[in-house]
Amino acid sequence: xxxxxxxxxxxxxxxxxxxxxxxxxxxxxxxxxxxxxxxxxxxxxxxxxxxxxxxxxxxxxxxxxxxxxxxxxxxxxxxxxxxxxxxxxxxxxxxxxxxxxxxxxxxxxxxxxxxxxxxxxxxxxxxxxxxxxxxxxxxxxxxxxxxxxxxxxxxxxxxxxxxxxxxxxxxxxxxxxxxxxxxxxxxxxxxxxxxxxxxxxxxxxxxxxxxxxxxxxxxxxxxxxxxxxxxxxxxxxxxxxxxxxxxxxxxxxxxxxxxxxxxxxxxxxxxxxxxxxx
Numbered sequence: 001x002x003x004x005x006x007x008x009x010x011x012x013x014x015x016x017x018x019x020x021x022x023x024x025x026x027x028x029x030x031x032x033x034x035x036x037x038x039x040x041x042x043x044x045x046x047x048x049x050x051x052x053x054x055x056x057x058x059x060x061x062x063x064x065x066x067x068x069x070x071x072x073x074x075x076x077x078x079x080x081x082x083x084x085x086x087x088x089x090x091x092x093x094x095x096x097x098x099x100x101x102x103x104x105x106x107x108x109x110x111x112x113x114x115x116x117x118x119x120x121x122x123x124x125x126x127x128x129x130x131x132x133x134x135x136x137x138x139x140x141x142x143x144x145x146x147x148x149x150x151x152x153x154x155x156x157x158x159x160x161x162x163x164x165x166x167x168x169x170x171x172x173x174x175x176x177x178x179x180x181x182x183x184x185x186x187x188x189x190x191x192x193x194x195x196x197x198x199x200x201x202x203x204x205x206x207x208x209x210x211x212x213x214x215x216x217x218x219x220x221x222x223x224x225x226x227x228x229x230x231x232x233x234x235x236x237x238x239x240x241x242x243x244x245x246x247x248x249x250x251x252x253x254x255x256x257x258x259x260x261x262x263x264x265x266x267x268x269x270x271x272x273x274x275x276x277x278x
Contacts, residue, residue: 062228093123093190
């Protein structure tokens with residue numbers, strides 16, 4: 001990350017009145033450390049939810065960002081699970097606002113209370129304490145992993161919580177995407193590569209990594225890169241690769257648009273999507 005980028009982020013963070021200090025933000029484990037732990041097998045391996053192999057649905061959203069007041073929107077989402085026939089859901093980082101032990105407890109209980117299987121990866125807010133990564137992995141397990149559902153759809157989760165992907169994760173991702181032709185493959189992560197509206201500050205931190213990831217996704221035939229971080233929903237088609245900003249459950253004001261989530265339906269051996277607005 002460039003010194004200018006660190007300075008801009010540091011100033012904006014210091015002004016927000018969050019429950020942490022700057023030293024905690026800067027001295028969390030590196031992406032190489034986190035990915036190595038995630039891929040070691042010591043944090044467990046999330047298994048696939050049971051679904052009808054011919055037809056199933058899953059939701060994706062980001063940034064619940066529960067604060068110390070425990071306010072969240074998961075109860076609102078849970079009311080959609082039955083009517084929308086949602087089999088499982090994915091949360092693309094920023095589960096908490098400040099990564100405190102109290103907030104991790106709040107969001108863990110809220111996610112469990114939805115009552116269906118779920119999958120998560122980490123966001124930058126989940127590292128806003130020196131112990132943020134330790135709390136995340138103890139509550140939720142790895143942040144880098146893949147899951148195949150009904151031998152049809154593959155979800156690959158990558159850790160961009162500190163805005164970088166890193167060589168270890170790229171090597172693993174290349175292997176995972178080498179099988180992309182066997183499945184409808186979606187990659188889910190926190191920081192987007194492309195949004196079309198927001199400046200570079202809101203994307204992954206390395207221009208070289210952005211180009212490399214875009215090329216890898218396109219050349220492998222992956223269906224989509226689905227990202228959080230920006231509080232809103234946006235869809236862009238680059239060739240045959242879908243870029244989604246997935247929508248948010250953040251209780252605060254949005255960057256644009258309406259609150260909601262991305263809803264995918266697999267049926268007739270193909271995947272379709274819609275944005276479910278609150």
